[in-house]
Amino acid sequence: MPNHAAMTSEAPRAPERSFLSIRSLTKSFGPFQALKSIDLEIGEGEFVCFLGPSGCGKTTLLRAIAGLDRQTGGSIMLRGKDVSNAPPSQRDFGIVFQSYALFPNLTVADNVGYGLVNQKKPRDMIIARVSELLALVGLPDQASKYPAQLSGGQQQRVALARALATSPGLLLLDEPLSALDARVRLRLREEIRALQRRLGVTTIMVTHDQEEALSMAERIVVMNHGVIEQVGTPEEVYARPATAFVADFVGRMTFLSGVMEGATLVRVGDQALRVAEAPGFSAGQKVELGLRPEAVRLVEGAGENRLSMRITELEYLGSFVRATLEGEGASPLTLLADLPFNVMQDRAYAPGQAVIAELPASALRIFSART
């Protein structure tokens, strides 16, 4: 079970006006529990990402919110109204699926206007609304094409326009970008975010891409094995992960197993490392220290939290180089350190080289040992 002790320092920010409120939601598929008592509040106009590894229940939660697959227990309130048992058509949301689910036999315009036609709106109003939406998603001149004649990115935008056509209060996106190639994905990230800001529509996006979640979301809901591990802003989730799982899943983190020695001192192998704070941990307790690779600094001279290490591997990753460092002694530590490219060039590090690595106390996160 993940450690929730560290979460006390950052109680999830309760949104001012709750738009969507989920209480002890559960979902079982036979004996398998896909969602285990989910509690979540989402404010009006927020952009929230559900982030987690494959199979953790993100889609299941999204579909329960939509009413497409009914939950096993718990309740869902939308704008203060209990919609737990309402069919999807009474929930006021638009949805975009990973497959887009565009109707292949209808033109782009007909796809976008699909929900409007059913509202018995006058024809010219529908036409006007459709071209407005197509302009909004940047496809003003593709109205008469069929989905098969569009690129993946264009199809994605059509799906978005269709979901927005009926002006829903809630926009649900299930991995909307995962079928696209990297470049298109980057551009669409920005476009979706800008569109959402402009319309102010409350949006939930499911993704298993942490970078996507960090760059787009106002708040991230990190999930694992059917439970919420942490809810917080991208900054909170990244800088102050509540659990070792979150720390590992969001960004890279090196973990070192150790034992508490003093109030803020941890023994790791034959080294003693100082941490900034360790609330709730007592001497003798087994713990895990987490350190982001970019927090490691290569320095000169000995001192607190400074370890003599050797570079064993260098991996070039564009703007920085990821170094694998190995300690000395009977049970050597292994660390990852990200070195900015210019530092790399100045110092000309090479594999095999001996270095001194500083592990800043303020950057060391402490978690109870994983069992």
Place this chain on the structure above:
Amino acid sequence: MSANASFTRDREARVATLLLAGLAFLLVLLIAVPLWSLLSKSVQNSNGQFVGLANFARYISTPALVASLWNSIWVSSLVALIVVPLAFLYAYALTRSRMPGRGLFMAVAMTPLFAPSLLSAISLIYIFGNQGFLKSWLFGASIYGPVGIVLAEAVYCFPHALMIMVTALRLADGRLYEVAEALGTSKSRVFFTVTLPGARYGLISAIFVVFTLVITDFGIPKVIGGQFNVLATDAYKQIVGQQNFEMGAVVGLILLMPAIFAFFVDRQVQKKQVALLSARAVPYEPKPNGKRDFALLAFCLVIGGLLIGMLGMAIWASFIRYWPYNLTFTLNNYNFANFDPQGWGAYLTSLKMAGLTAIFGTTIVFFGAYLVEKTKPAPALRGFVHFLAMLPMAVPGLVLGLGYVFFVNAPWNPLGIFYGTLTVLVANTVAHFYTVAHITAVTQLKQIDAEFESVSASLKVPFWVTFRRVTVPISLPAVLDIAVYLFVNALTTVSAVIFLYGPGTKLASIAIVHMDEMGAVAAAAAMATCIVFTAMAVKLLHLALDRVVFARFQAWRKR
């Protein structure tokens, strides 16, 4: 906050449940109740009182009836033993060689499907019958009897066995062959260690299917069986000749058994067959091999020639004045009024029946499959409907026909007024061919993005609108397939409807039986020819229409 209160707000779920309930009711009426009527009739006496297994005891103690049972079993086994190896080799040529004209040979092998089963029996009478030009080839044996039955059934069953074998052989994993070749395995060893084991499930399946087809076929033994009695003709004699419904029901039940057995064997086999082919399998690409391809071509020419010959013989004979003495051309045999009071009426009735079956059958089957596959509420009901839809696969036409006789004639049944009407013929035929049509529909629907209904729900568009605007247009080719399948089978079926037609609703296939019975074999051949040409014309029209549908209405498929 009760789940029920909000459920009643969910109009779509209510409509779907209601429609499913309606469909379940209809299928119970069309499929389950007739079967039940057959079952219950077999344990009643003629006054409708329960007599336990007395009818079965009487059956076993009647030597003539037991003799038919034995006849049926050995004839069916023999046909399976002859047809399955031939079909295997033919399928091997189609799938594992580079023999020229593979598509053409496939089409040739399918021709028997466009004729009533008894057409090949008529051809055999012309070739080997009392006036047959090759009568001497039989060395004094008579074609009227087991010899004729076995030969005619072999032709009738060949395409069914072939389709199973082609599917089985197509599923081969090319990598196995590459490995075998890399290890320097000899050709014959590859055949016995890779090819044959890979197709073994198909072989088993084909043997059972052929056995069942033969044992339940009525047309061929009726036409060419002579004094040789089999179960199917017994059932006919008991019901139509002696009005002995109870004994007919017993025979029907006996016929049901191999079919049910075959059904379950086939399901097991299909599961295993799919498991054989792993997701990463590579389709097998045969390499050219002159000697092998030539030998297979010769084989296919012989088999294909025989099939075409069987078809052509009856067609040719239908245009001949007086076999074998006056071989001049005539259309007299098509003047059906001279041979049968219904005249051309039977043919028109057949067209009408087949048309109605195609229209109603396709509508019910496709919409039913949609409800089963794409709606959410009432999972138990959906499962039940699916079960009912799969049931006819295990029920031979003859058995279903018997069930209908007992059901519609039951004194308590207000539907009795439909006896002998086109309605009952159409209902019976839809039920008879329901399963294959249902599977076709389900396969098509499974290929459609499962989220269409979710998207519609989010846009507040009810599912029936999406069904009409998206699902049906996308599925048009499959819908057409179903309609043509139902039409052609309705046209050629004999065994189910022979018990159900009435004074004004005699079908062409039944008229063939009657004209043959009266000795008007040429007219019977002529009527059979009409059916063959109609069925083939419809199939060709289907191919042409498919082109048009694809070109005109499915422009969205193009990139």
